[in-house]
Amino acid sequence: MHRLPWWMGGILMAGLLLMTFSIYGADRPLGASTYVPYFAGILFDLDPHKYAYLKEIDKAGAWEGVLLLGALFGGFVTSVFLTKSFRFSLIPTAWKKYKNNSVVSRLLWSFVSGFVMIIGARMAGGCTSGHFMSGMTQLAVSSMIFGTVVMISLLITGRFFYKRGE
């Protein structure tokens, strides 16, 4: 099988979430955006004692940092052996179809949206994993607010940023 159906993915992801929440697992939610400022602190050599934010995220950032290393490894292995989709590429196929053929445009937009994405995630206190998946699983009201705003913003941007048509 070269790809898992969505319902299988949903069942497996629910199982992984519960394992992470369990006191026999990690006794915490699964998040995936705190590692970014954590690594930024390491790479740009910021003193963790000087910056309040780095102090705040020291534990969560390290935990997610190790999670990220695992995700890189897991994604690499399945892309090479299961989905056979490993290849180097600079521009997604659908970008060419619905935006433009320019590699420079794609890289520039990637850079800008990557920057904005992390500012947004850190302001909201979570991302798709921490808020949408882990937060809504706990029926957290904050995560439902975030999820609703993200959905609206995502769909409006998608409507106006890309060309329409089949």
Place this chain on the structure above:
Amino acid sequence: MEIIVKTAGDDLPSRIAQMFETVIYEGRGSLVLVFLIGVIFGGIIQYTRVDKFEKIAGFAMLKDTIVPKMLFLTVGLASIGLYFMVQAGWAHYHIKPIMWSGLIIGGILFGAAMAIFGKCPGTGPVSIAEGRIDVLVGAIGGLLGGLVFTLYYDDIFKPLMGESAGKLRLPQFFPGHEETAVLIFGIVVTIIAFVIPKRELYDEKDLEKLPPEARPDRR
């Protein structure tokens, strides 16, 4: 012979060693377990293809609905499971606070960026692992975003995020009916996952590598 790893210091290798050290002593699962959770997380995302630009930006264009279907199913099933695990003492809630302006400004920025990038912080690394250079460039942008957020946290971002209005869970609006509220939520969200019409936007470049009978678009 005893192996001694020096984790004191502020050079790059020491800081990375400190990351492992923090996880080892934090008590949120062993180092191996946390790494393993990551491997499974990345594996599920990659194997279901939800890290693809075609799936996430495709959803923003309403040409693909695999991401919301899978997300809603995950939340629906896990919310019921987690409730009973917490009742049995096998898990705890870790609720994020309601900070209105942080959630709304952050959500708007995050949603717009997700539509354009076609990734989020969890799926991006998986795409990098399968060779997507444009996502690597986006990750560098993300690291700079993390840097700016850290540098100006006290002066700009923390005041902008506003005060916490508390940590609320939906069932708290229905006192005495906690269990019913959770069950209804879980079942409704699961049903939504199946009711959302299935639409898929495929990447021809991935499909052409597969044998014709394995192509999901020709079944």
